[in-house]
Amino acid sequence: MNLLRKIVLFLLAGLVLSLSACGREAPKVPEGTIPVTVSFGAMEKLTKAIGGDAVSITVMVPDGTEPHDFEPRAEDMVKLSHSRLFVYNGMGMEHWAEKAIRGAGSPDLITVDASAHVPPLLLTDEEEREEHGAYDPHTWLGLREAKEEARAIRDGLIAASPKDRDLFMKNYESFAESLDRLQAEYQDRLEKAPRHELVTGHAAFGYLARDFGLTQESVEDAFATGEPPAKKLIELIEFCRAHHVKTIFTEETMDPALARTLATEAGAKAETLSTMEESSDESYLQVMEENLTKLDRAMNE
Numbered sequence: 001m002n003l004l005r006k007i008v009l010f011l012l013a014g015l016v017l018s019l020s021a022c023g024r025e026a027p028k029v030p031e032g033t034i035p036v037t038v039s040f041g042a043m044e045k046l047t048k049a050i051g052g053d054a055v056s057i058t059v060m061v062p063d064g065t066e067p068h069d070f071e072p073r074a075e076d077m078v079k080l081s082h083s084r085l086f087v088y089n090g091m092g093m094e095h096w097a098e099k100a101i102r103g104a105g106s107p108d109l110i111t112v113d114a115s116a117h118v119p120p121l122l123l124t125d126e127e128e129r130e131e132h133g134a135y136d137p138h139t140w141l142g143l144r145e146a147k148e149e150a151r152a153i154r155d156g157l158i159a160a161s162p163k164d165r166d167l168f169m170k171n172y173e174s175f176a177e178s179l180d181r182l183q184a185e186y187q188d189r190l191e192k193a194p195r196h197e198l199v200t201g202h203a204a205f206g207y208l209a210r211d212f213g214l215t216q217e218s219v220e221d222a223f224a225t226g227e228p229p230a231k232k233l234i235e236l237i238e239f240c241r242a243h244h245v246k247t248i249f250t251e252e253t254m255d256p257a258l259a260r261t262l263a264t265e266a267g268a269k270a271e272t273l274s275t276m277e278e279s280s281d282e283s284y285l286q287v288m289e290e291n292l293t294k295l296d297r298a299m300n301e
């Protein structure tokens with residue numbers, strides 16, 4: 001076989017491979033909608049709030065996987081290459097985002113680092129800094145921060161589909177208004193509450209705690225130090241007892257048995273609080289309303 005034939009065959013093989021990859025992996029997008037890939041559940045909810053029915057959203061991180069711990073696979077990048085827009089939270093939440101964008105190799109892909117203009121919250125806890133870096137990456141759980149992220153997503157969507165500009169502007173305005181209203185509601189119900197100690201599964205509520213004068217302690221931090229965590233755990237139980245904490249919060253991605261055991265030890269009960277790190281059908285506002293109901297109950301009992 002001469003060299004030219006070899007090269008042609010090699011190119012053909014590559015073409016067949018990439019065609020079959022496209023055929024297999026291209027997500028089915030309803031006619032006329034904008035294909036958007038988002039990193040995880042919270043970005044799905046914020047994108048949905050602005051994009052409405054004009055977007056078809058693919059979530060990259062599968063349920064049951066923490067966005068912090070995810071690594072994109074080849075098929076994730078193929079899927080991403082079919083999207084017009086990629087929305088990720090940033091602030092170190094998805095250390096793999098750059099790799100995924102490069103892997104998609106699509107020059108037309110518009111990317112939104114949603115937290116790019118959010119003033120970051122500096123982490124002071126040593127273990128937290130080790131796990132998450134210098135800044136708290138859970139920006140979307142702050143209501144003002146979520147508004148900033150929704151604005152960045154709005155601008156990304158307008159760049160992806162200029163003809164839908166009015167729709168995205170209108171959706172953003174109404175979403176921003178709802179967030180302001182919710183901020184006032186949180187303020188009203190949490191600031192006057194007799195309790196201010198918030199015990200969570202992992203320390204995801206730093207922005208919220210700062211805004212409403214809560215002290216966050218997390219169950220995961222008590223385990224994060226590695227081998228026998230008994231000392232930290234006893235400290236946490238003592239903290240709960242000393243402050244008469246009646247509710248220990250846990251999350252979708254966490255082993256509920258752990259929170260239950262701890263709650264029993266501390267004389268409290270276990271309750272879930274959503275961090276939206278997983279995908280679900282509820283809207284951003286629905287989740288934050290539900291979280292407020294549970295926080296309100298825990299801080300007022």
Ligand SMILES: [Zn+2]
Nearest residue numbers: 138202204277
């Ligand atoms: Zn987290």
